[in-house]
Amino acid sequence: MKKSFLFFGLLSTAMLIGACKKNVEYYYYTQEEYDVISRSLNLPDESINYTPKLPDHLTRAGLTSPTVKAAEATLGRVLFYDKNLSSDKTISCASCHKQEIGFADDRRVSLGVESREGTRNSIALSSVANFAAYYGTDLNGSFGIPFFWDNRAATASEQNIASMLNPLEMNMKEHEIVDAVKNQDYYQPLFKKAFGSTEITSELVSRAISSFVNAMGSYQSRFDDAANTSNNGGWINYDANFTQFSAAENRGKALYINNCSSCHTSSFGRPSKFLSNNGLDESYSDKGVGAITGIGNEMGTFKVPTLRNIAITAPYMHDGRFATLSEVIDHYSTGIKNTPNLGFELRDTNGDVKKMNFTAQEKEDLIAFFNTLTDEKFRTDVRFSNPFK
Numbered sequence: 001m002k003k004s005f006l007f008f009g010l011l012s013t014a015m016l017i018g019a020c021k022k023n024v025e026y027y028y029y030t031q032e033e034y035d036v037i038s039r040s041l042n043l044p045d046e047s048i049n050y051t052p053k054l055p056d057h058l059t060r061a062g063l064t065s066p067t068v069k070a071a072e073a074t075l076g077r078v079l080f081y082d083k084n085l086s087s088d089k090t091i092s093c094a095s096c097h098k099q100e101i102g103f104a105d106d107r108r109v110s111l112g113v114e115s116r117e118g119t120r121n122s123i124a125l126s127s128v129a130n131f132a133a134y135y136g137t138d139l140n141g142s143f144g145i146p147f148f149w150d151n152r153a154a155t156a157s158e159q160n161i162a163s164m165l166n167p168l169e170m171n172m173k174e175h176e177i178v179d180a181v182k183n184q185d186y187y188q189p190l191f192k193k194a195f196g197s198t199e200i201t202s203e204l205v206s207r208a209i210s211s212f213v214n215a216m217g218s219y220q221s222r223f224d225d226a227a228n229t230s231n232n233g234g235w236i237n238y239d240a241n242f243t244q245f246s247a248a249e250n251r252g253k254a255l256y257i258n259n260c261s262s263c264h265t266s267s268f269g270r271p272s273k274f275l276s277n278n279g280l281d282e283s284y285s286d287k288g289v290g291a292i293t294g295i296g297n298e299m300g301t302f303k304v305p306t307l308r309n310i311a312i313t314a315p316y317m318h319d320g321r322f323a324t325l326s327e328v329i330d331h332y333s334t335g336i337k338n339t340p341n342l343g344f345e346l347r348d349t350n351g352d353v354k355k356m357n358f359t360a361q362e363k364e365d366l367i368a369f370f371n372t373l374t375d376e377k378f379r380t381d382v383r384f385s386n387p388f389k
């Protein structure tokens, strides 16, 4: 037992040193490579640092910043924005995950190739503090938190391949993805930097996109700044009033902590629950997680999203049914439906459906608090922006 611990200790230290070294290494393209890249892309010659630096309050809550390989993430960024990766060359990942609105989509359901409508609302990629820290440092499901509204993908690679192959999204076949990448001259130098070879495979495409997604996340909101300084003898006290917050924001925070955080978390770090039902409907037209697992009490349950950037990622819920936060709050206030799989947090001690009956003032306060979760830095960070000219 001890021995293997020591071994893993040494191994991970060695890996850490290796990873850190790689991360600070600067690379430059040859003039020829840079000319090819610069015809299509706005990328700097030197490497971009993609390793996130999570705030203190989140590392104390158990989140670990991943080390992201710069060249892989840079390649992933180009792939993320490249419309050549769809069957009619009109759709990229960014079509449904738009940076200015927290990598969400402002449509109720997204449009894929040939304007095909999907059935679910796009998930805001900025809703979590950091993808890798949230889902597992290597994004291999090591914490068991899966992707999508119905938790059907275990890894980031599985997720992004699914998006590319989905007939309602990018509608590609695996070999078409490889061909589409091979056909663009800028990928040769990018692959060389990322993987040391110009060989292009769908696994490497997927891995690069995963690295980019790995680096994503929102951890520089006003909420984070305020939480960082709310240090109660080494313990972050999310319940206490934050000195940086207005009275309305603190009232909204208290309402949130009392009514919502049991499912959505108070740290906005890792999720307290992976799935639940929040009483949108009496019967389940979309069975969510249950449709994947076949488990009766998971019918009509969905991922419990972390609510970072919630003020800019409308519309809301798995089917985008609510256009505004005001409608969401009305739902929790008086509109929760009594349905067998309703999360127990939304029932009172008699087992009846909770009525939170928020006043107009309370509703305003909750919205004021939600506005503190917007991360303007991530939303405008050029490292995550469209690199195409």
Ligand code: HEC
Residues within 6 Å of the ligand: 080, 091, 092, 093, 094, 095, 096, 097, 110, 111, 112, 113, 118, 120, 121, 122, 123, 125, 146, 147, 148, 149, 150, 159, 160, 161, 163, 164, 168, 169, 170, 209, 213
């Ligand atoms: C046509 C629109 C569309 C395109 C294109 C698209 N997505 Fe999505 N994305 C969605 C929708 C809708 C969901 C939620 C689907 C669901 O849960 O069933 C989603 C979910 C996700 C998730 C899950 C997030 C989470 O927290 O569970 C990730 C990650 C993601 N997309 C990344 C990508 C990447 C990377 C690409 C490009 C390879 C991509 N998406 C392309 C619409 C799209």
Ligand code: HEC
Residues within 6 Å of the ligand: 124, 127, 256, 259, 260, 261, 262, 263, 264, 275, 276, 277, 278, 280, 301, 302, 303, 304, 305, 307, 310, 313, 315, 316, 317, 318, 319, 328, 329, 332, 342, 343, 344, 345, 346, 356
């Ligand atoms: C029982 C657990 C639970 C509680 C308590 C809860 N929620 Fe939710 N919430 C969910 C689930 C599950 C979803 C996803 C539901 C779906 O789309 O089907 C959700 C979705 C949301 C969304 C939409 C997120 C998005 O990206 O579309 C918002 C906003 C939200 N909740 C706010 C609140 C607020 C405000 C409260 C407190 C007043 C609250 N929730 C209490 C479980 C809960």
